[in-house]
Amino acid sequence: MVAVLALCLCLTRAAEAGYKIEIDKSVNRLTLFKDNSIVKVVPVATGKKPSLTPEGKFSIAVKIVNPYYGKLKIPGGSPRNPLGYRWLGLSLGGGGQYGIHGTNNPSSIGKYASAGCIRMQNKDVSWLFDTVPVGTPVEIHSSKKMKNITPQEKAPAFHIAPGLPEDIKTALRNGMIIPP
Numbered sequence: 001m002v003a004v005l006a007l008c009l010c011l012t013r014a015a016e017a018g019y020k021i022e023i024d025k026s027v028n029r030l031t032l033f034k035d036n037s038i039v040k041v042v043p044v045a046t047g048k049k050p051s052l053t054p055e056g057k058f059s060i061a062v063k064i065v066n067p068y069y070g071k072l073k074i075p076g077g078s079p080r081n082p083l084g085y086r087w088l089g090l091s092l093g094g095g096g097q098y099g100i101h102g103t104n105n106p107s108s109i110g111k112y113a114s115a116g117c118i119r120m121q122n123k124d125v126s127w128l129f130d131t132v133p134v135g136t137p138v139e140i141h142s143s144k145k146m147k148n149i150t151p152q153e154k155a156p157a158f159h160i161a162p163g164l165p166e167d168i169k170t171a172l173r174n175g176m177i178i179p180p
Contacts (some may be wrong), residue, residue, distance in 0.1 A: 019132045021060075021100070023118055025053055025142040026105040031120065040127075043110040045103070045119035052116040053140060054098060060088050060136045061095030063129055079104060084122045090138060091121070099137075101125060143164065155161050 017071015018035040025046045032039045047053035066076030067087035074081045089095030102122040103109065109121055118140075120128065 005176060017133050019136045021128075021132065021136060021138040021139045023053075023100075023138070025050065025140065030120065030124075030128075032131070036044070040124075041119060042124045042176070045108045045113040047108055047114050047116045048112050050112075050142065053114065053118065054116070055140050055142065056092070058092050058098075058138045060100075060132060060134050061091040062089040062136060063087070064089070065129075065132040065135055067101065077082050078164065084120075086122070086125045087169075088125070088129060088132070100128065105132075138170070 018129055019039075020033045022031045022033065023029070023044065024031070024048070027043050029041060029046045030044045031041045044045040057174060064076075065162070066085055067079050067083045068074070068076045069083050076083075077085065079173050082104050083099075084104060086102050088100040090100070098117055100118045100124040101118060103119045105113075105119075106121055108114075109171075113119070
């Protein structure tokens with residue numbers, strides 16, 4: 001009963017926060033939205049093969065500081081740890097199988113390099129970790145159709161948040177990035 005109440009509380013906080021994470025595998029990009037406004041767009045690494053990073057709608061199930069890397073028995077906080085310093089586990093697999101995490105290999109970011117997880121620069125995943133609550137929705141997809149959007153499809157109702165880099169604002173205006 002306590003676990004059910006804790007889960008309900010986390011989901012309520014996530015809904016109240018208004019955040020959504022979208023990961024586009026076709027361009028290795030993570031976009032964080034708050035109330036349908038883009039907050040931040042960052043490069044990520046996804047699976048070496050498209051099938052390795054699952055697509056679908058999930059949520060953040062667990063957040064861990066200095067995660068332990070069991071495959072090679074590397075303690076959390078070690079510079080050798082390929083998970084970096086933060087883990088946001090996805091609801092798929094109970095939060096321990098697939099996640100959004102840091103890296104000890106920053107040159108892999110922006111590439112197809114992982115075993116299925118979503119890798120981020122450590123500074124970016126630390127910021128995301130501190131920003132979103134457990135229960136935050138996560139959508140992972142491959143949206144290669146973005147370059148062929150008609151002008152009618154380029155007019156979704158959304159607001160471009162202040163402070164975004166100009167190249168991201170231009171991509172939004174030209175339909176290269178689709179808001180939720």
